[in-house]
Amino acid sequence: MRDDMLIRLRRYQHLLLVGGGALITMFVVLACVLQIWTTVSSYVAATRDEMTASAHRAEDGILRLAVAMRGDVRSIASSWAVLAAEQQMTGAPIDRDLAEAVASVRSATELSVYLLDGDLRPIVVSTALGQGLRWNDVAMPDRAQAARALRDSVVPYLPAPEDIPFMLGGPPIAWVIPHTSPVTGQRVISAITTVTGFEGRVLGTLVFELPLSTLAATVAWDAKRGQYLVLSPDGELVLPSMGNEHPDTLALAHVAQGNGLGLGRERQSVYADGYLLSSWMLEPTPWRLVYALSRQDIVAGVAAPAVASILTGVLIIAVAWLLLMMLKRKVFLPAVAQSQLVFESEQLSRALVDTAPVGLGLIAINTGQPLLRSTAMEEVEARALVPGGNLSAELCAQFLHHEMRAGQDTEAALNLELSLATRAGPPMDLSVSLARARYKGEDVLVAAFTDVTAQKQVERALHEARQAADSANAAKSAFLAAMSHEIRTPLNAIQGNLELLSHSTLDPVQRDRLATIRSASEDLLSTVSDVLDFSKIEAGELHLEQVVFDVHEVAARSLIMFAPLAKAKGLVLEGEFGWRPAQPMRGDPTRLAQVLNNLLSNALKFTANGKVTLRLALEAASRQLVVSVEDTGIGLSPEQIAGLFRAFSQADATINRRFGGTGLGLALCARLTRAMGGHISVTSEPGRGSCFTLRLGLGEGVPTGTMPIFAGEQIVLVAEQGGAYVARAVGLGLAPAGIQRCLASQRRYAGGRGGHHFLG
Secondary structure (H helix, E strand, C coil): CHHHHHHHHHHHHHHHHHHHHHHHHHHHHHHHHHHHHHHHHHHHHHHHHHHHHHHHHHHHHHHHHHHHHHHHHHHHHHHHHHHHHHHHHHCCCCHHHHHHHHHHHCCCCCCEEEEEECCCCEEEEECCCCCEEEHHHCCCCCHHHHHHHHHHHHHHHCCCHHHHHHCCCCCCCEEEEEEECCCCCCEEEEEEEEEECHHHCEEEEEEEEEEHHHHHHHHCCCCCCCEEEEECCCCCEEECCCCCCCCCHHHHHHHHHHCCCCCCCCCEEEEECCEEEEEEECCCCCCEEEEEEEHHHHHHHHHHHHHHHHHHHHHHHHHHHHHHHHHHHHHHHHHHHHHHHHHHHHHHHHHHHHHCCCEEEEEECCCCCEEEECHHHHHHHHHEECCCCCHHHHHHHHHHHHHHHHCCCCCCCEEEEEEEEECCCCCEEEEEEEEEEEECCEEEEEEEEEECHHHHHHHHHHHHHHHHHHHHHHHHHHHHHHHHHHHHHHHHHHHHHHHHHHCCCCCHHHHHHHHHHHHHHHHHHHHHHHHHHHHHHHHCCCCCCCEEEEHHHHHHHHHHHHHHHHHHCCCEEEEECCCCCCCEEEECHHHHHHHHHHHHHHHHHCCCCCEEEEEEEEECCCCEEEEEEEECCCCCCHHHHHCCCCCCCCCCCCHHHHHCCCCCHHHHHHHHHHHCCCEEEEEEECCCEEEEEEEEECCCCCCCCCCCCCCCCEEECCCCCCHHHHHHHHHHHHHHHCCCEEECCCECCCCCCCCCCECC
16 A cells, blocks of 8 residues: 555656656747747738838828829820811821920820820821930831831720710720830830810820839838739739749739639739738729748748747756756655655555554544554453543543643653453553644543553562561561670670679789680670671661761771771871861761771771871862771782672681681671761771771851961971881971971980880
8 A cells, every 4th residue: 555655756846847847848939939920920010010101101102193194195196286287277286296295294104105096197206205206207227127117016095986985074085904015125014195176076096105124123122031013804814023033923924813813803812832922902903913922021021020039949948847847856765765664654554553562552542442452452451441431432541631731732652550350350550651742733641551551469468578578687687686685795804704703813824714705805896896786777777877977086986096006016007187177077976986996996907017198188169078097917909809898708718717706797887887878898908908988968057177377486296117217297287277387306204115216
């Protein structure tokens, strides 16, 4: 199904891109076609307007020529009638006078005029230069043949004499298609009319010859393309294009005639055989002017704008496809890839939900119905007895109840534990996590739970076992405390009597035995005291004092207590307390002294030679007291350090035999330190000694010790050895406090033993 969705998505994307591109291309092509069509239409319309203007100019020119010819006919007819009347009275020839009259009255100098008598014999010639000659005075090779040719060209166009009186406005002018003039030998167009005198009597015939070039100049079209034709009513070519001849002029004339051009009096336009043809009547002639524009002429006329439109369209199409390809690469392909990732993620999520060993579900908050759930959730729903009958609805109700109590919708996950009855067997315990989410446009609840029934059973069993162990331990501690108390009472009595016995008179043997008994009883009392303290700590009955005391004083008492033991073993016992004469602290001085005594006792016990040093330091930033006891004894390995602070534990099996002890001292130190809110640690190296470090807080409201200020006073140091060196070192260290001099000497003090000196 996921593959089908991706295939459809890719298909839609392809259709969108290709279809959109094709649609854009179609619209652009259509726009280009419309633009080219508009350009062609505009060009054709403009060309038709030019044709119309040129046709009107040609028509006006021919009309003026016809009017001039009519005027010439009337003038010549008047002059001829007068001269004919005079000839009847005088009998003198009038041809010369008639020639002069014709030359004087004609108005169009480009016309040649021939005047024929009633028998169609030429009598007067007036050339285009305005000169009037008698026919017999015209110099030509064969005058008789020219006269016959002129007569033959006139006869077909003359009206019947009996019809002339009935012609309104006089005899018409007959227009003759281009032919070669029998007189001048030029290609001309002839206009023939009958000249009548008074009372409609026919005097003769007047022939006007118009050079073909003059007519061509009149009807010529100024455009660089196309051609023009002048056609007679029967389709005969009167005048072709001059200077722009077309090889198919006759065929074009037949096309024009075949499409009805040359008939009627209104302008006609038609497109036929690749030509755009437009025609106009050339009044007052019967001929029709035809302008022709070929397909090639139209293409050449619109080529530049059409090419520009095509190039613009191609550019738009190319840019559109480029943008579509960029859109595909930058948007659609990443979107499809992202959709594929989403589908794969959803498929993976569904697979995880289906295969998850825990209960997973997606619940509609509005209805409480499960939208998606794992197999484990279905199994739990089948086993559990839920009040509402539906585990999903119960989880949704629990979540909404929590939100209602919170007073607002929460985005944080809700963790809760449910205990549900089952259809068979004991109840089941579920650890549930619920959170809001959105799925397919609606609010949903994401539920995840695990069956913690076995874990809860184990926890209950452990709780019961812990309670039993605590009860047994409390009974043991109570027994040990009671027994220790009962043992300490007779031991104290024994100690007291042994003390009294030591002051009596005894011989040396008795005194040695008494010393042995006292030592054994002291060891027994120490062991019983440690057991009692350990039992109090385990039973939670150890109560610590919270008083302000001087740490230096407690440490000094411990050093004084163990000084005889150190001297007896030949060890140096040092104390380094810094430059402060006192350091206040809030706590239990007795328990601190107990820890220091245990540490010093162990250090002296396991040190055969060298020294034991007790250091006190203050960390001002953390307001902690740092106490360290360092020795040069046998040292410890990392394995021995690992179990050093366990109760009744010793470094190895030979310790008890070699040094004695029960293994409670360091364990008791560690527990007392934790009870006082501190921490104890050890660093050691076999054969080089150990250093135990104790860190304790000074307590609230306790100031740090201050350095006393001396007013240039002198002090005297008492040192066992190296007095002068010690005096110099101490003097340099105490100089900032105002000590002027530090004196030392090697004199023995009274009763001194073992190398003690008084320096002064």
